[in-house]
Amino acid sequence: MKTTLDCIPCLFRQALETARMFSKDPTVHERLLKDVLGWCRDMDMNKPAPVMGQRIHRRLRRLTGLKDPYRRAKDAQNKMALSLLPGLRRELARSGDRLELAARMAIAGNIIDMGAYGDIGLKGVHKAVQHALAEPLRGGLPAFRLAAKKARSILYLADNAGEIVFDRLLIEELGPERVTVAVRGHPVLNDAVMADARAAGLHKLARVIDNGSDAPGTVLEETSPEFKALFKTADLVIAKGQGNYETLSEAPRRVYFLFKAKCPVIAGRAGVALGAQVLARSGRG
């Protein structure tokens, strides 16, 4: 989806937060904001907003020499999510519809977002889980259930650290032998990379690949040949999080998107209320 004018204030907010994760030096923060001011002036609004996020992270990596200042936060997020896993499994065991509840839990995990108005604290995550348990998924569930039943191969695009532990529950329900999990190819924000898939234990359960790209979303043309081939041929593609929705909602195949609508622009585009749990599918394919 395109970048809207409403994304501009939010991009600056995120740029400043990101700069502060990379460095305590105010000259770095100011330098980055000046860069972003220039980029935004000439930007192609037809490109999705995560492309700007990618550019911001690239510049900060160059300015500071740091590769992954979010690593410690991601470790903490994985640990927190793993501590919730036994309780979530008990809820699943009690459930009459395990696939739906596992999907809702995977969406609840999407609250752990350091980009767009997420919440990385235990309290916010607990609240999201309670919300997920209480509020049924509307809309795309029957089609998703059918697609999941029929698929021989499933490509599962992970989003954030911590969240990827919640994803494990849905992957287990889907049947991990059919699933390939794709994480980001390079650290960006608190997005999950290979280390996070391992922390969640996914490597023992399913095939895990990285997508070869450093975008906080899935910019198809930048992904690895292996990823591109899987994206094209998998019977079912499941994409987690807003960044994947923004970058893949117009992809040339059907994709099922699972995310919490944390920003008003995306909620509006998906036709849901802010904060809603979304299971949407792209029109094509």
Add this chain to the structure above:
Amino acid sequence: MKTTLDCIPCLFRQALETARMFSKDPTVHERLLKDVLGWCRDMDMNKPAPVMGQRIHRRLRRLTGLKDPYRRAKDAQNKMALSLLPGLRRELARSGDRLELAARMAIAGNIIDMGAYGDIGLKGVHKAVQHALAEPLRGGLPAFRLAAKKARSILYLADNAGEIVFDRLLIEELGPERVTVAVRGHPVLNDAVMADARAAGLHKLARVIDNGSDAPGTVLEETSPEFKALFKTADLVIAKGQGNYETLSEAPRRVYFLFKAKCPVIAGRAGVALGAQVLARSGRG
């Protein structure tokens, strides 16, 4: 006070909201945002943020030919505040410390702000009034009381429409015969102009002047000679609202500032929590 990097995302948010008040045409919104991107890149961060607000409004007036798209909103805000006036007077009549309560009410009125995270609905204003009645003013009150007692001449810088009705209560307590009320010289945001002082009935009570400027604050060098003289010679200057605080906190005389801290940057600068009722005075004079 200076513009901080945290002001940048907020300036873009305000620019977009303002553009939408002026026009429904997305090309106007985009044009303005591109202008602001350029201005911010070259901006002098030593100047207070309302100077950028002023520039945004000037450009939108030129782009659209409109002089005051906030007029209808301001009328509604005055009407709402006038409807609350009898109840506020009853509270004052019951109070053991009328000056303090009137000051708190004047601060509560500062929630009616269309710039920085204000609330222009009756519910938000009611909540602010309840807060004002419940939470005593800390800090500068004894000095303010003494200054008010001693002053023969008081210059009272109004801030917003609606709010100016609340100001009336404090002006009545101060003794309107000593007070000159200054409003903005030209419409900008929902800031009070002469029509709003009249709607609040202040013209029958005290002397009312306009400051000759179109800034959403008080940029001294741009104000009229009459205003400048009064600002210099008044025994006591009371300035309402964040915009006046941002533009006058380093003015070459003592000023008493009354406002609700609606933005984290200003709350931090004033050393209070976000949402706090502030009675602060500048160091000089």
